[in-house]
Amino acid sequence: xxxxxxxxxKVFPLANGGxxxxxxxxxxxIKQGEFVSLIGHSGCGKSTLLNMIAGxxxxxxxxxxxxxxxxxxxxxxxxxxxxxYSLLPWLTVRENxxxxxxxxxxxxxxxxxxxxxxxxxxxxxxxxxxxxxxxQLSGGMKQRVAIARALSIRPKLLLLDExxxxxxxxxxxxxxxxxxxxxxxSKVTAVMVTHDVDEALLLSDRVVMLTNGPASHIGQxxxxxxxxxxxxxxxxxxxDYYPMRAEIIEFLNQQKRAKKRxxxxxxxxxxxxxxxxxxxxxxxxxxxxxxxxxxxxxEKGFFAKHGLTVNLQKASSWDDxxxxxxxxxxxxAQMVAAMPLAMTIGMGGQPSVPTSTxxxxxxxxxxxTLSKELYERGAQSLNELKSVIAMDKDRRYxxxxxxxxxxxxxxxxxxxxxxxxxxxxEVDLVILPPQAMVDQLRKGQIDxxxxxxxxxxxxxxxxxxxxxATDLEIWAGNPEKVLGAREDWQQQNPEAMLALVKALLExxxxxxxxxxxxxxxxxxSRPNYLGVPLAALTPSLTGPxxxxxxxxxxxxxxxxxxxxxxxxxxxxxxxxxxxxxxxRWNITPFPNNWIEVLDRVxxxxxxxxxxxxxxxxxxxxxxxxxxLFDGLVFDPDRPLEYLRQQxxxxxxxxxxxDLDRADxxxxxxx
Numbered sequence: 001x002x003x004x005x006x007x008x009x010k011v012f013p014l015a016n017g018g019x020x021x022x023x024x025x026x027x028x029x030i031k032q033g034e035f036v037s038l039i040g041h042s043g044c045g046k047s048t049l050l051n052m053i054a055g056x057x058x059x060x061x062x063x064x065x066x067x068x069x070x071x072x073x074x075x076x077x078x079x080x081x082x083x084x085y086s087l088l089p090w091l092t093v094r095e096n097x098x099x100x101x102x103x104x105x106x107x108x109x110x111x112x113x114x115x116x117x118x119x120x121x122x123x124x125x126x127x128x129x130x131x132x133x134x135x136q137l138s139g140g141m142k143q144r145v146a147i148a149r150a151l152s153i154r155p156k157l158l159l160l161d162e163x164x165x166x167x168x169x170x171x172x173x174x175x176x177x178x179x180x181x182x183x184x185x186s187k188v189t190a191v192m193v194t195h196d197v198d199e200a201l202l203l204s205d206r207v208v209m210l211t212n213g214p215a216s217h218i219g220q221x222x223x224x225x226x227x228x229x230x231x232x233x234x235x236x237x238x239x240d241y242y243p244m245r246a247e248i249i250e251f252l253n254q255q256k257r258a259k260k261r262x263x264x265x266x267x268x269x270x271x272x273x274x275x276x277x278x279x280x281x282x283x284x285x286x287x288x289x290x291x292x293x294x295x296x297x298x299e300k301g302f303f304a305k306h307g308l309t310v311n312l313q314k315a316s317s318w319d320d321x322x323x324x325x326x327x328x329x330x331x332x333a334q335m336v337a338a339m340p341l342a343m344t345i346g347m348g349g350q351p352s353v354p355t356s357t358x359x360x361x362x363x364x365x366x367x368x369t370l371s372k373e374l375y376e377r378g379a380q381s382l383n384e385l386k387s388v389i390a391m392d393k394d395r396r397y398x399x400x401x402x403x404x405x406x407x408x409x410x411x412x413x414x415x416x417x418x419x420x421x422x423x424x425x426e427v428d429l430v431i432l433p434p435q436a437m438v439d440q441l442r443k444g445q446i447d448x449x450x451x452x453x454x455x456x457x458x459x460x461x462x463x464x465x466x467x468x469a470t471d472l473e474i475w476a477g478n479p480e481k482v483l484g485a486r487e488d489w490q491q492q493n494p495e496a497m498l499a500l501v502k503a504l505l506e507x508x509x510x511x512x513x514x515x516x517x518x519x520x521x522x523x524x525s526r527p528n529y530l531g532v533p534l535a536a537l538t539p540s541l542t543g544p545x546x547x548x549x550x551x552x553x554x555x556x557x558x559x560x561x562x563x564x565x566x567x568x569x570x571x572x573x574x575x576x577x578x579x580x581x582x583x584r585w586n587i588t589p590f591p592n593n594w595i596e597v598l599d600r601v602x603x604x605x606x607x608x609x610x611x612x613x614x615x616x617x618x619x620x621x622x623x624x625x626x627x628l629f630d631g632l633v634f635d636p637d638r639p640l641e642y643l644r645q646q647x648x649x650x651x652x653x654x655x656x657x658d659l660d661r662a663d664x665x666x667x668x669x670x
Contacts (some may be wrong), residue, residue, distance in 0.1 A: 001029045001030070001031070001065075002030060002031055002032035002034075002066070002067060002189060003029070003030040003053070003064075003065070003066050003067075003157065003189065003191075004028070004029050004030075004064070004065045005026050005027060005028040005029075005030075005049070005052075005053065005062075005064050006027065006062050006063050006064070006065060007025055007026070007027050007061070007062040007619055008023060008025075008026040008027075008049075008052065008059040008061065008062035008063070008064065009021065009023060009024050009025065009026075009059060009060050009061035009062060010022045010023040010045065010048055010049075010052065010057070010059055010060050011060040011061075020214055021213075021214050021215040022045045022048050022213055022214065022215075022216065023045040023048060023049060023213075023215075023216050023217070024215040024216065024217050024604075024605070024608065024620075025062075025217055025604075025608075025619055025620045026049060026062075026217065026218060027218070027622050027623065028208060028218065030189065030191065031189075032187075032189055033187050033188070033189055034189055034190075034205045034206065035183060035189075035190045035192070035203055035204050035205050036190070036191050036192070036204060036205065036206050036207075036208060037191075037192045037193075037194050037199075037200040037203065037204040037206075037207045037208065038050065038191065038192070038193050038194070038208050038210060039193075039194055039195065039197070039200050039207055039208070039209055039210070039248065039252075040209060040210035040211065040212070040216070040252075040255065041212055041252065041255050041256065041259065042195075043212070043213050044210040044211065044212055044213050044216045044255075045210060045213055045216040046193040046210060047161055047193055049210075050080070050159055050161055050191060050193050052064055052071075053071065053078070053157070053159060053191060054071075054074055054078050054080050054159050055071045055072065055073045055074040055075060055078060056074055056080070058072070066078070066156065066157065067156065076100075076103075076104045076153050076155060077155055077156040077157065078155055078156065078157045078159060079100075079149075079150035079151070079153065079155040079157070079158055079159065080150070080159045080160075080161065081143070081146045081147055081150050081158070081159070081160045081161070081163045082146070082161050082163070083161055083162045083163060083165045083166055084166075085134070085139075085142040085143055085145070085146045086146060087134045087142060087145055087146065088134075089133060089134050089135060090133065091133065091134075092130065092131050092132060092133055093121065093126055093129055093130050093131070093132055093133075093137070093141075093145050094117060094121060094130045094131065096134075096145055096149055097117050097120055097121065097145065097148050097149045097152050098113070098117050099149070100149045100150075100152055100153050101113050101116050101117050101152050101153060104153040105153070116152055117152065120148040120149075120151060120152040121148060123148060123151070123182060124144035124145070124147060124148040124178065124182070125144070125178070126141065126144055126145065126148065129141055138171070139166060139167050139168075139171065140167055140171035140172075140174065140175055143163055143164065143167065143175060144175065144178070146163070147163070147175075147179065147182065151182065151186060151188065154186075155188070156189065157188075157189050157190075157191070158183070158188045158189065158190040158191075159190070159191050159192075160190060160191070160192040160193065161192075161193045162193050162194060162195065163175075163179075163192070164176065164196075164199065165194075165195070165196075172199075173232065176199060176202055176203060176232075177231075177232065179203065180202070180203060180229070180230060181229075183203075184228065184229060190203075192204075197245055197248045197249060197252075198245070200248070201224055201226070201235065201241065201244060201245060201248070202230060202232060202235055204224050205223070205224055206221055206222065206223050206224060207221070207222040207224060207248060208221050209221070209222065209248065209251045209252075211255055211258075211595070211599060212255050212258055212259050212262070215605050217604075217620075218623060219251060219255070219595045219599075220247075220251055220595060220637055221623070221637050222244060222247060222248060222637065223637070224244065225240065226238055226240065226241070250592065250593070251595060254593050254595055254596040255596075257596065257660065258596055258599065261659075261660065277493070277495045277496060278331075278493045278495075278496040279307055279308055279309060279496065280308075280309045280310075280311070281308060281309070281310050281311070281331045281332065281496065281500065282310075282311045282313055282329065282330050282331050283310055283311070283312055283313065283330060283331060283332050283333060283334075283500075284313050284314075284315045284320070284321050284324045284325070284329075284330040284332075284333035284334065285312055285313070285314060285315065285321075285333065285334040286314075286315055286317075286318065286321065286334060286434060287314055287434070287435055287529060287530045287531065288434055288452045288453065288454075288481075288530070289365060289452060289453040289454055289524060289530070289537060289540060289541065289560060290334070290361065290362040290365055290452050290453075290480055290481040290560075291334055291481075291524070291529065291530075292362070292507075292511045292520050292523075292524060292560075292562065293361050293362070293504050293507040293508045293511055293562060294312055294334060294361075294504070294507070295312070295520075295523050295524055295529050296507040296510050296511055296520060296523065297310070297503045297504055297506070297507035298310060298312055299523050300507065300510060302503040302504070302506045302507045302510075303500075303503045305503065305506075306499040306500075306502050306503040307499055308496070308499055308500060308503060312528075313330065314528070314529075315333070316433060317402075317403075317433045318335075318336055318339070318402055318403035318405075318406065318433075319403070321333045321334070321335060321339070321484075322335075322339060322343060325343070325353075325355060325484060325485065325486055326343065326353045326486070328486070328489070331485065331489060331493075331496075332483060332484065332485040332489075332497075332500060333483075333484050333485075334361060334481050334482075334483065334484075335357070335481065335482050335483070335484035336402070336403055336405055336406035336407060336408070336480075336481065336482075337360075337406075337407045337478075337479040337480060337481065337482050337574075337578060338405040338406065338407065338410065338578045338581075338582060339355070339403070339405045339406075339482075339484060340355040340356055340357045340482065340484045340601050341405075341575060341578055341579060341582065341588075341597070341601050342404075342405040342582060342587065342588050343355040343484075344356075344487075344597060344600065344601050344657075344659070345582075345588045345589065345591060345597065345657050346588070346657075347404070347405060347587060347588055348404070348587075352657070352659070353486065354486070354487035354488070354600065354601075354659060355484050355485065355486055355487060355601065356484070356485060356486075356487050356490055356600060356601050356602070356603045357482040357483055357484050357485075357570050357601065357602060357603065358483060358485075358490075358497065358501050358570060358603035358604075358605075358606035358607050358610075359482065359483040359501050359504055359505065359568050359570060359606075359607055359610075360479045360480075360481075360482050360483075360567060360568050360569065360570055360571075361480075361481045361482055361483055361504065361508065361562070361568075362480045362481045362508075362560065362561065362562055362567075363477050363478060363479055363480050363561040363562075363567050364470075364471050364472055364476065364477065364478065364480060364558060364559055364560060364561050365452050365453055365471070365480050365540065365559060365560045365561075366407065366408055366411060366450060366451070366452055366456075366470065366471040366480065367450070367451075367453075367456040367467045367469070367470045367471070368411075368412060368415065368448065368449075368450045368467065368468050368469045368470075369437075369441070369448055369449055369450070369451075369455075369456045369459050369460075369465045369466065369467050369468070370385070370447065370448035370465060370466060370468050371441060371444075371446075371447045371448055371464065371465055372463065372464050372465060372466070373447070374388065374397075374447060374448065375465075375466045375548065379468070380466070380468065381468065382415065382416075382418070382419035382421075382468070382469070383419060385419070385421070385468070386419050386420060386421055389421060389426055389427065396426075396427065396428050397427045397428070397447040397448070398427070398428045398429075398430055398445070398446045398447050398448075399412065399427055399428070399429055399430070399446060399447060399448045399449060399450065400429075400430055400431075400432045400436075400437050400440060400441075400446045400448070400449035400450070400451065401429050401430070401431055401432075401449070401450055401451075402431065402432065402433065402434050402451055402452075403431060404431070404587050405582070405587065407471075407478055407479065407480055407578075408450040408451055408452070409429070409450070410578065410581045410582075410585075411450065411471055411474050411475065411478065412429070412450040413429075413581070413584075413585055414474065414475075414581065414628065414630075415469060415474055417646070417647065417648040417649075418629070418630040420647070420648070422648050423585075423648075424585075424650075430446060432446070432449070434451045434452060434455055435455070437449040437451050437455045437459075438455050438458045438459050438462070438464070438465075441459055441464055441465055442462070442464050448465070448468075452480065452481075453537070453540040453541075453559075453560070454530065454532055454536040454537050454539075454540065456540075457536055457537075457539040457540055457545075457546070458532070458536045460539075460546055460547065460548060460549065460551075461535065461536060461539075461546075463549050466547060466548035466549075467547040467548065470545075470556075470559065472556065472558065472559060473629060474628060474629050475628045475629065476558070477558075477561065477565070477567075478574075479570075479571070479574050479578075482570060483500070483501070483504060485497065487600065490603075490606075497606060498606065498609065498610055498613075501606055501607065501610040502610045502613060502614055505563075505568055505610055505611065505614060505616065506614065508562040508563040508567070508568055509562075509563045509616075511560075511562040511563065512561065512562045512563040512564050512567075514557070517541050517542045518542060520541060521534060521537040521538055521541045521542060522534060524537055525537055539553070540556075540559050540560055541560060543555040543556060543557070543559075544556075545559055566617075566618065566619060566621060568607060568611075568618070569604060569607055569618065569619070569620050569621065570602040570603065570604060570607060571602070571604070571620055571621060572598045572599070572602045572604065572620070572623075572636075573621075573623055573624075573626075573636045575598050575601065575602045576594060576598060576636050576639055577634055577639075579591065579594055579597070579598075579639070580634070580639050580642055580643050583643065583652040583653075583654075584643055584646055584649040584650065584652060585649070585650055586650040586651065586652055589652065589653040589654065589655045589657075590639075590640070590643070590652055590653070590654045590655075591654075591655065591656070591657040592654050592655065592656055593656055593657055594639065596657075596659065597657055597659070600659060604620045608620070623636050623637075624636075632645060632646075640654070
């Protein structure tokens with residue numbers, strides 16, 4: 001890659017000893033010859049990022065790499081064009097350009113240097129003004145001198161910080177056209193800061209949109225698929241121009257609303273925050289192997305270490321978890337991964353209850369288990385299951401799921417649909433509590449289920465079921481259970497929230513240490529947690545994992561993943577995939593303000609701060625496209641395109657989710 005901004009943070013120390021995080025986890029790759037614009041509201045860190053690319057400032061974390069070498073200082077390979085021109089007033093146009101050429105090419109003959117200078121005067125059409133000083137030039141002419149000076153030393157990278165911001169519309173338009181021509185002719189790689197949406201679309205190959213500060217991050221990247229060479233009127237008349245323009249403006253409007261809301265929140269902080277830090281918490285959980293971090297934090301003293309007294313309360317179902325958080329019975333809870341998003345949007349026609357997650361508690365750990373009857377009939381793979389269903393046209397097979405908003409449901413539906421089995425038309429999906437699955441399978445009330453451990457292993461041990469697929473085969477590393485809390489509770493109790501995340505981070509780390517797994521299994525088997533025989537927990541926690549009575553077993557050390565590989569980060573890209581699947585099956589609408597929704601629900605900032613205070617390495621991974629087992633690529637900048645590619649889906653509404661309205665409703669209930 002020509003230029004790489006590699007997980008960059010920029011933090012400024014404050015006079016009171018605090019820290020201001022200007023930029024957080026900026027990860028961006030730029031190809032040679034590409035023109036990239038940075039856009040966002042004032043204060044989002046655009047110029048700060050440009051300065052780090054130029055070498056005028058250094059990242060607090062991460063690095064900027066140009067052609068394999070880390071940028072540590074400014075140099076002639078990176079030239080910056082500023083909004084204020086930065087010309088020496090006592091030098092002529094020719095002399096200002098010569099200043100750069102003579103400095104960089106001092107070893108070249110004088111005749112060759114003069115040739116370079118004169119070429120660049122002509123390049124920006126300033127021959128008649130070559131002998132004039134800056135005071136005799138218009139603003140547009142001054143900016144052309146600055147561009148000519150920057151290009152005259154043939155930089156690898158041209159950096160432009162709002163170069164046309166101070167110019168009138170006519171001058172700006174002419175210079176934009178000229179800059180396009182120059183960049184195409186010289187094949188220069190350019191990064192430009194701008195506030196002008198039309199300018200960004202006209203000039204750019206990609207537009208990088210930054211969220212508000214503090215802790216600004218890349219919210220979206222728009223690829224500008226308009227043919228080159230470009231002319232302004234042709235660009236404006238292109239059928240894709242206004243949809244792309246609307247997409248950028250919608251992003252900026254989302255950030256404007258978020259900025260207003262943040263200001264209102266800060267003004268009411270003295271009212272919102274509890275006068276005394278909350279230290280006693282009621283936390284709901286479901287009896288599953290995935291509750292291990294909560295059990296370990298309690299039993300090994302991590303909650304107490306961080307000043308918390310926690311009452312772990314076993315819930316009867318995932319609906320009980322959701323209602324417990326909504327009606328404030330639980331301060332926080334273990335949740336299925338999609339639940340905070342669905343509660344925030346408003347699931348099943350229910351009113352919105354803004355709920356956030358700042359920690360993924362577990363990844364993987366699911367399996368699709370089918371009955372012994374289906375095994376004996378040969379349904380030992382997805383294609384074979386399709387054949388059995390096709391033969392039994394008069395029978396509807398029933399498969400258990402734990403909740404509409406569970407990864408079990410989304411993964412099972414994805415798996416079935418990839419085999420051309422409609423999960424609503426060809427089978428019946430029935431919602432059951434996890435602990436009821438084995439009993440219902442034993443009684444023949446269901447023909448299979450998708451659920452977390454230990455229930456799949458329990459069915460195998462009893463000889464009543466077999467595992468046809470694990471989520472390691474469908475989407476290895478998928479987010480399974482998360483820590484969920486009402487957004488208003490989190491705002492009122494920031495210290496308690498941070499302490500809770502730190503305690504659970506340490507517990508997750510404990511759970512993923514192989515030498516601790518036997519102890520973890522023993523603790524989970526106790527009546528106050530799962531209350532199951534130890535033998536039911538060992539196949540998935542300590543291995544070998546057994547898929548059927550005829551299976552000798554296989555060691556799957558990542559079948560349960562609690563901490564390794566940065567597991568605990570509530571990645572926004574994963575949240576966006578979840579939103580796409582909730583919409584695909586018409587569980588919730590798809591929010592066209594999805595960046596706003598994700599930033600409020602997936603609280604990466606709290607996770608990163610907890611990691612930093614613990615001395616752990618915590619980052620949000622790249623925003624890269626990814627794919628599940630079927631090979632269909634999910635691009636986080638084109639989620640609706642991904643939805644349209646799905647062979648089986650439902651009609652789904654795309655709508656604005658009014659989170660401010662939800663805030664006002666909740667305020668009236670406090």
